Amino acid sequence: MSILETFQLSLKNIWASKMRTFLTMLGIIIGVMAVIVIVGLGNGMQHYIEDSFADLGTDSLTVMVMGRGSSRSVSEEQMYEMVEENSDMLKMLSPTVSVSFPVKIGSDTVSTTSVSGVSEDYFSMKGYEVAQGRGIQYMDIASRKKVCVVGQYLNTAYFGGSAVGQTVKLGNNTLTIVGVMAAETDDPEEGGTDDCLFLPYSTAARMSYSGTIGSYVLTVQDKDEIAQAKTLVEGELYKIFEDEDAYKVISMSEMLDTMNSMVNMIICVLAAIAAISLVVGGIGIMNIMLVSVTERTREIGVRKALGARESVILRQFVMEAATTSALGGVLGIVLGFGLSAVATTIITSLMEASLTVRPSVGAVAVAFGVSVGIGVLFGYLPARKAAALNPIDALRSE
Incomplete structure (x- = not known):
């Protein structure tokens, strides 16, 4: 058979x-x-x-600087020098400053909006686009100008789609809106990725209580070398602080893995x-x-x-x-x-x-x-x- x-x-x-x-x-x-x-x-x-x-960037490193007491810290100039001296591996840098003040628009207070101080390169690093007006520029940072770029949620919900030229308040500071980000989602909503505001990091640092910058975002030339780049940054920071507890380098790629x-x-x-x-x-x-x-x-x-x-x-x-x-x-x-x-x-x-x-x-x-x-x-x-x-x-x- x-x-x-x-x-x-x-x-x-x-x-x-x-x-x-x-x-x-x-x-x-x-x-x-x-x-x-x-x-x-x-x-x-x-x-x-x-x-x-992918929105956070798997080709990026986040550096958190705690410092070593009040006697030793790292400046943004030192961080920029680090990137420049290691340009074969490191690509761009942006100091970041979180601002805890709620956003005030007229008589309304918006507490869900994320507010960050960033550099002129931050949008390029994250792949963000500006739909109206312009982004943050080097002169805004150098002169500590009180300007900002807002997300689509604030633009549509509070300014009727015409936010450029309008003003918002952070604490006692009045910021002029110079740009509007392109929508990251199909339906911008309160507390979402489009509910955000960016201003020059120098201006944000002056608004903060400490006046210092304790966080940086770096991108690498090749994301396959993210581990080597992390080791490099940690080594450079150790030369400054001589204390591994004075800083922390976080790799988005490692977190993903x-x-x-x-x-x-x-x-x-x-x-x-x-x-x-x-x-x-x-x-x-x-x-x-x-x-x-x-x-x-x-x-x-x-x-x-x-x-x-x-x-x-x-x-x-x-x-x-x-x-x-x-x-x-x-x-x-x-x-x-x-x-x-x-x-x-x-x-x-x-x-x-x-x-x-x-x-x-x-x-x-x-x-x-x-x-x-x-x-x-x-x-x-x-x-x-x-x-x-x-x-x-x-x-x-x-």
């Missing part, structure tokens, strides 16, 4: 007990479906995290738990094949009496088990993709986040391969039992 004939006979026997076969396959179906959805969710989370970090590693670990654990149902499905296949051998004992005896070899009987029952698990794997794949689409819709509507469940080809192939392998593995023992039956004893069976 050829393999094709064995496969056709397996399909015939499976079709003869449709409901029993479906219930047998249920563990395989659930296991394959769960693995596909969980891995797809993990892929979606990774893409979402990468997109979120760490978060992806955590997500992968969680997904692997969940996928392993889901894969337990594949083992349960395999046990179900073994159980039903043992029942099938008992029910078809006389048939096996007749075939062996007519000259069927043990290898033929063994192959037939192994083929039936593998076919059953393979069909369960196919149904699990179909349901897995369907459930992934449903999960994407639910997550998007509930979380208002563009997270797409993305089943991978690798996960599908592994899940299907494991399901077939389990069918063969758990089907071998019943098949071996069928092949080892004595034809005389089998023919006597009722």
Whole structure:
């Protein structure tokens, strides 16, 4: 009997007990479906995290300077010299100063707007665009001008789309709006990425209580060398402070890698738990094949009496088990993709986040391969039992 004939006979026997076969396959179906959805969710989370970090810049370093008492700190001139002397690795620098004053527009006070003092290069470093007016310029910083650039939320919500030339207040300081950023999202909202205000870092430093700059953002020439650039900056700062606790250098790329590693670990654990149902499905296949051998004992005896070899009987029952698990794997794949689409819709509507469940080809192939392998593995023992039956004893069976 050829393999094709064995496969056709397996399909015939499976079709003869449709409901029993479906219930047998249920563990395989659930296991394959769960693995596909969980891995797809993990892929979606990774893409979402990468997109979120892309806004922060995976080619950037953030330097937090705590200083060493009041006697030793680092100036922005020293930081700019560091970038210039290491221009083969470091690209641009922007001092950053966070301002805690709420934004006052007329009689309204806006407490959700993020206010930052930055350099003229900051927009280029972050990939921001100016839709109206101009950005912050070097002369604004040198002269500590009281000017600012606002996001689209303030522009549309408080100035009717014509913010350039208007004024806002930060504490007791009145700033003139010289530019409006292009919208970062389709629907600018309060507290979102478009609810922001940027002013010259020199002006922001003068407004702050300390009057000093304690944070810097640097970009690197090649983001593949971000680790080397971090080591370089840490070394230069150590020369100044001689104290590793006086500063902290944070790499967005390293943070992204760490978060992806955590997500992968969680997904692997969940996928392993889901894969337990594949083992349960395999046990179900073994159980039903043992029942099938008992029910078809006389048939096996007749075939062996007519000259069927043990290898033929063994192959037939192994083929039936593998076919059953393979069909369960196919149904699990179909349901897995369907459930992934449903999960994407639910997550998007509930979380208002563009997270797409993305089943991978690798996960599908592994899940299907494991399901077939389990069918063969758990089907071998019943098949071996069928092949080892004595034809005389089998023919006597009722």
